[in-house]
Structures are given as structure tokens and as C-alpha cells.
Amino acid sequence: MNPRSIRRSLVFYFSSEVFLSLGIGFIIYVQPFFYRQGGLSDSTIGLLFAVNALAGGLAALLFGSAADRIGASRVFKVSTLAIALSYLLLSATHSLAAWATASALSGLAGAMLMSTENVVLSSLTKGHEMASVLSKFVALYTFIIGIGVVTSGILSSSIGYPATLRIGALIALVAPLIRIFVKAPDAKSERLIRIPSKRIWAMSLFAMLFGLSLSLFNPFATLVLHGTFRLSDSSTALISSISIFMMSFGSLLVSALVRRFRRERTLFYTFAASIGMTLLMILPGSGAGFTAFYLGRTVLTSVPGSIVDAMFLQLTHETEYVQMFGVRVFGTNVGNAAGSYGGGLFLSHSAIAWMLGLSALGLIVTYLYLLWLIKRLHSARQNVHNDATGMGLEA
Numbered sequence: 418m419n420p421r422s423i424r425r426s427l428v429f430y431f432s433s434e435v436f437l438s439l440g441i442g443f444i445i446y447v448q449p450f451f452y453r454q455g456g457l458s459d460s461t462i463g464l465l466f467a468v469n470a471l472a473g474g475l476a477a478l479l480f481g482s483a484a485d486r487i488g489a490s491r492v493f494k495v496s497t498l499a500i501a502l503s504y505l506l507l508s509a510t511h512s513l514a515a516w517a518t519a520s521a522l523s524g525l526a527g528a529m530l531m532s533t534e535n536v537v538l539s540s541l542t543k544g545h546e547m548a549s550v551l552s553k554f555v556a557l558y559t560f561i562i563g564i565g566v567v568t569s570g571i572l573s574s575s576i577g578y579p580a581t582l583r584i585g586a587l588i589a590l591v592a593p594l595i596r597i598f599v600k601a602p603d604a605k606s607e608r609l610i611r612i613p614s615k616r617i618w619a620m621s622l623f624a625m626l627f628g629l630s631l632s633l634f635n636p637f638a639t640l641v642l643h644g645t646f647r648l649s650d651s652s653t654a655l656i657s658s659i660s661i662f663m664m665s666f667g668s669l670l671v672s673a674l675v676r677r678f679r680r681e682r683t684l685f686y687t688f689a690a691s692i693g694m695t696l697l698m699i700l701p702g703s704g705a706g707f708t709a710f711y712l713g714r715t716v717l718t719s720v721p722g723s724i725v726d727a728m729f730l731q732l733t734h735e736t737e738y739v740q741m742f743g744v745r746v747f748g749t750n751v752g753n754a755a756g757s758y759g760g761g762l763f764l765s766h767s768a769i770a771w772m773l774g775l776s777a778l779g780l781i782v783t784y785l786y787l788l789w790l791i792k793r794l795h796s797a798r799q800n801v802h803n804d805a806t807g808m809g810l811e812a
Contacts, residue, residue, distance in 0.1 A: 426599045426601055427541055429596065429599045430596070438561035439562070442561065443568065446654060449636070460765045461761075463757050466757035467758040469521065471524070472520070472525045473525055473528030478743065484532060493537050497526075500526040502522070537599070539551075551723040552669065553669070565585070566658035569581050573650070616797070619790055627780075633760045633763070634776050663712050663716045664719040667718070684784070684787065688717075696774075699770045732794050
């Protein structure tokens with residue numbers, strides 16, 4: 418592709434992301450309250466979140482290699498359309514079966530989008546530092562999601578949750594119309610179905626542990642603030658939106674932190690501080706103190722993702738990119754499903770301290786596993802390099 422075509426595709430890519438992220442922001446805030454208004458219990462809400470995560474995980478696992486064969490950019494466009502359609506289904510129905518179907522479709526489409534969007538972006542930004550590119554992309558879409566959350570909170574207090582949900586769905590529907598014009602080069606694999614390698618499975622286990630650790634609490638943060646600390650709808654919406662902006666801020670910090678401390682030390686500092694913030698949230702106190710620690714944890718847990726993605730990309734062949742991200746999404750979603758279901762059970766018994774304690778423990782285990790995995794992958798790569806050099810195969 419020539420530079421002009423790449424620039425044009427990047428413009429369409431990011432402009433479509435504005436509409437998709439804005440629509441997602443509407444849905445993120447309204448969805449749990451929409452479910453609760455529909456008469457669902459906290460445990461059932463957690464089960465719906467788990468269905469979303471599990472459906473996405475299975476889709477990413479089963480179709481990741483197929484997307485490598487079909488082309489990441491094609492799957493990227495279809496997935497965007499399917500997400501918007503799932504939101505329309507959610508807003509147009511009022512039964513548990515329909516909501517479960519919409520949740521499963523949303524999870525499936527979201528997983529395939531997460532498996533392909535970074536691949537499409539990396540193909541359009543070759544020659545740039547990927548940790549910086551990915552972190553800035555995350556910062557952009559989380560910032561727009563935050564705007565959606567703020568707007569959703571304001572609208573829902575005046576027009577109600579169902580109407581706000583429909584508006585979010587219609588906004589998201591604009592994104593696939595724009596993405597028709599995104600053109601990106603696809604590095605296609607020769608085989609439609611491939612079994613993931615042990616290396617890719619090992620990467621997936623990291624994602625599973627990280628997803629489990631965060632999902633024990635994160636999906637229920639607004640319900641805890643609203644129910645346990647008795648915050649108003651407007652205050653809860655404000656905090657929810659600020660948390661999204663904190664994710665954006667955390668992602669923006671990645672480039673500066675990596676330049677200052679390098680990748681490994683940045684991961685250590687952010688994991689250690691995240692664990693500390695999570696434990697501080699257990700201490701009895703006011704809603705203001707709880708909110709401060711929650712927002713601090715949100716910033717810190719937003720840093721590792723882009724760094725780890727960039728490290729894993731360097732250790733993966735181009736024709737395995739979608740499968741690698743797909744299996745990682747599978748791991749994330751399985752972790753999210755387990756965490757969401759467990760968090761819903763804990764919340765239904767008002768066991769918030771257990772939610773947070775297990776979340777902190779999960780972050781400790783995740784970091785220790787990541788240390789071991791990075792060492793193991795680098796060691797294996799060095800052995801391959803040495804073998805190639807010894808046989809005279811190195812270019």
C-alpha cells in the first residue's frame with residue numbers, strides 16, 4: 418500500500434472508532450442498571466456477563482486461525498457490525514433468553530474484534546514502536562468510551578435506561594458503515610484451521626489470570642458504589658466515567674514509563690502498586706476513599722496490557738497474529754467469565770472484602786507467572802537463534 422492509502426485508511430479507522438467507542442460507553446454504564454430494572458438478581462447479572470465472556474472466548478479460540486486465513490481486515494469489519502447488532506437486540510427485547518442471546522453475540526463479536534483490531538492497526542503502522550502505538554490507541558478509545566459513559570449517565574436519569582440503550586446502539590451502528598472504507602494489507606496463513614502452539618497457549622494463560630483477577634470486581638464497581646455506598650445515579654455515572662478516563666490516562670503513561678524504567682521494571686512497579694491499591698479498598702472507610710483507591714487501581718492496571726501485547730507480537734510470526742490475539746482473548750474471556758460469575762456470587766452475599774482479596778491474590782499470581790513466561794520465551798528464542806547461527810542459517 419502507498420503512504421496516501423495508508424493515511425486514508427487510518428483516518429477511517431480512527432473516525433469509526435469514535436462512534437464505536439461512544440456507543441460502547443453508553444452500553445457499559447446502562448447495561449447493569451437496565452438488567453436490574455428488568456428484575457434480574459446480582460447473581461443473574463453476573464451470569465449474563467459470564468455468558469458474554471465465555472461466548473467471546475470460545476469464538477476467539479475456534480475462529481482465530483480462520484481469521485488469519487480469511488484476512489484480519491475482513492473479520493474486523495464484520496465483527497464491528499455484529500457488535501452494533503447485538504446492542505440493538507439487547508435494547509429491543511425484554512426477556513432473559515433474548516438478553517442472553519444478545520450477550521453471547523456481543524461477546525463473540527467483541528472477541529473477534531479484539532483479535533483483529535490490533536493486527537489491522539499494526540499492519541498500517543509498521544516501523545513504529547508497537548507498545549507506543551497500541552497504548553495510544555487504547556488511550557483514544559477508552560477516552561471516547563468515558564465520554565459515552567458520562568453522556569449515558571446524564572441521559573439515563575432523564576429518559577430512562579431503555580431509551581439510552583437504544584441511542585447507544587444506533588451510535589455504534591455508524592462505525593461499521595465507516596469501516597467499509599478501511600483498506601489494510603493482510604498477512605494470510607496457508608491453512609484455515611491450525612492448532613495453537615504451546616507458546617500461544619502459555620500467552621493465553623497470562624490473559625486468563627489477568628482477566629480473572631480484574632473481573633472479580635470491575636464489572637460490579639458501579640453496583641457497589643450505588644448500592645453499598647449509596648451514591649446517586651449522577652455520582653455513580655461520574656465516577657464510572659472518570660474510571661474510563663483513568664484507563665485512558667494509564668495507557669498514555671506507557672510510553673513515558675517504558676522510556677524511563679524499561680518494560681520489565683514498569684511491569685513490576687504497576688503490578689505491585691495495583692495489588693496495594695486493591696488491598697487498601699478492603700479497609701473500611703467512606704465512599705470517597707474507596708473511590709480514590711479504585712481509580713488509582715484503574716490507572717495502574719491499564720498499563721501492562723499494551724506492554725505485554727507488544728512483547729508477545731515480537732515473539733510471534735505475522736501469519737499467527739490473529740490466532741495469538743484470538744487465543745489470548747479466549748484466555749481473557751474465560752478469566753472474565755469466571756471472575757464475573759464469582760464476583761456476582763460474592764456481591765449477592767455482600768462479601769466485597771472477599772472479592773477484593775481474591776482479586777489482589779490473582780494479581781500476585783499473574784505477575785509471577787508473567788515473569789516466568791517472559792524468561793521462558795526469551796530463553797527459547799535465544800536457543801533457536803543459537804541453533805540457526807551454528808548451522809549457518811542466520812541471514
